[in-house]
Amino acid sequence: MGCFHSKSTLHYTPGYEEPTVLAAETPFTVSEVEALYELFKRISSCIIDDGLIHREEFQLALFRNQKMENLFADRIFDLFDIKRNGVIEFGEFVRSLGIFHPNAPVADKMSFAFKLYDLRHTGYIEREELKEMVLALLHESDLVLSDDVVEIIIDETFSDADSKGDGRIDSEEWKEFVSRNPSLLKNMTLPYLMDITLAFPNFVVSSEVDDSEI
C-alpha cells in the first residue's frame, strides 16, 4: 500500500496546499505538515490513487476493512470533509488533524466534539441523538445494557449536562459539562501528532523548506 511521490508530482495533486500555509494555520511545523503528506498519500491511494481520501479509504485506514460501517467514523469523515464534497483533501486533512494535536486549543476540541455529536446539525445535542449514539456503540461492541439502563444513563447525563432543562444540550452547556468532565475530550487528542516526523520521516529528509525560515 505504501507509495512515494516525488516533489515534482506533489504540487499537481488536487487539493494540495503549501505546507507553509498549513503550518501557519495549524499547530504543525512545516516538517510535520510534510510528514502528514506522506501519511495522506498512503491513505488516499489505498483504493483510488487520486490524491483524495474517499470514505472507503478512511474506513480502510481506520479498521483495515473498507466495508466496516461505523457511525462515529462516518461523522468524523463528514467533519474532516469541510467542503462537503464527499472527499477529504490534503488541506482539510491537515486542518482537521490539527484539532487533535496535543497543543491545539481546548475550545477547538470542544467545538469539534459538539459538532460530532450534533448528528442532525441542529446546533443542539438532543436526547434522541444521544440515545441513537449509545445504541450504535452497544451494537458495535460486546457491551450489553438493557433499554431501561440506557434510559437511566441518558436521563442522568441530561440532568447533569442540560443545565437549562430544555431537553437539549447547547454549545454553552456542552462547554460547561466538558469542563467538569475533561475525560470526555480524551479522544480529541492524538499523542502520535507530537512526533509525526519520526513516524513518517521520508519527507523531512527531502523537505524544501527549513522550519527555521518560517
Next chain:
Amino acid sequence: TCLNAFDIISLSPGFDLSSLFEKD
C-alpha cells in the same frame, strides 16, 4: 451511576484516529 452517555460513546473504535498512524 457515575457513567454518563458520552463516556460510553467514546469507547467506539470509530472514534480512535490513532489507527490512522499504524503502518501495515
